[in-house]
Amino acid sequence: MPIYEYKCDECGHQLEAIQKFSDDPLTECPKCKMQALQKMLSASAFHLKGTGWYETDFKNSGSKPEKKAAACSTCPSGDASK
Numbered sequence: 001m002p003i004y005e006y007k008c009d010e011c012g013h014q015l016e017a018i019q020k021f022s023d024d025p026l027t028e029c030p031k032c033k034m035q036a037l038q039k040m041l042s043a044s045a046f047h048l049k050g051t052g053w054y055e056t057d058f059k060n061s062g063s064k065p066e067k068k069a070a071a072c073s074t075c076p077s078g079d080a081s082k
Helices: 054-058
Strands: 003-008 014-018 037-040
Touching: none
Parallel strands: none
Antiparallel strands: 003 014, 003 037
C-alpha cells in the first residue's frame, strides 16, 4: 500500500498515512480537527531490482559492452576506426 503525505492548510501540521488506492483522501487534521488536509505531491520511494535493469546488469562487470566498429570497404585493413 502506498504512503501518502498530507498537510493542513489551517495549522501547517504534516503527516503520513498508509492507505489503499481505493480509500478516500483524509480531510480532517488530527491536530486542529479542521477539515483542511490537502494531499501533497512527493517523490516515490521505490527501487527497481532484478535482471533487466541497468544497475544490476552492468554494476559489477566494470564496463558497458563495447560496440564493434563497422567494416570499411575502402580502408586497406577493413577497419572503419582509422
